[in-house]
Amino acid sequence: MRSPEEKQRPRCPRPPGEPRWVAMFHEPAQDTWTVGAESPYREPVLYAVGDMTRTVRARGAEAAVALWGPGDGGWRLYGTPSAPPPTPVPERPAPGSAAPDRLAERMTDRRHQVLMAGLSKAGLYDLGPEDGEAVRTLVDRLDEPTVRRVAHWLSAAGGPR
Structure with missing residues (x-):
């Protein structure tokens, strides 16, 4: 069981700059708050908070997040929730569960995006069907x-000379 002192965190400072959506994460080792995600829109910040919180919890640590955003013409703190206890993770996916398939699909999409971004930075924008098939083969x-x-190699090749 944790002591009350361990459960209390310092108040999260207001982010610098103009009001926008900002997620601040508490780092217990340094006892500081750092910006984890920011955007003019709330949804991408909440998505990032979910991903980062899952990562922190997967490492066995507690996540503390403060969500700041625009409100009443200035900054507004929308919450400083301490992380709820991690949800139990089933040891094995239920038979017929689509979770592993969704994860594999997500990772494939992510690799595809990374590769397409590298090709774009290399100046290759107009890709034909054969190029698309080559990208899919590499991704797979x-x-x-x-x-x-x-x-990275493609980005470096397309960079300033």
């Missing part, structure tokens, strides 16, 4: 770190 056969490396 390569893991994410390798796709990121290839995208």
Whole structure:
């Protein structure tokens, strides 16, 4: 059980700059708040908060988030929830569950986006059907770190000379 002192966190400071949607994460090791996500729109920030919170919890730590946004002509703190207890994760997916398929599809889409971004930075915008098939083949056969490396090479090739 944690002591009351451990449960209390310092008040989250207001983010700098003009009001926009900002998620601030508390870092217990440094006892500081840092910006985790920001956008003029609320939805992308909430999406990022969900992803970051799941990552922190997967590492066995507690996530503390403060959500700031525009309100009444200035900044408004929409909440500083301490993370609820992690939801139990089933040891095995239920038979017929689509969760592993959705994760695989998401990772494939992510690798595809990374590779397409690298091609765009290399100046290759007008891709034909054969190019699309080549990208799909690479995405299916390569893991994410390798796709990121290839995208980095393409970005460097298309950069200023």
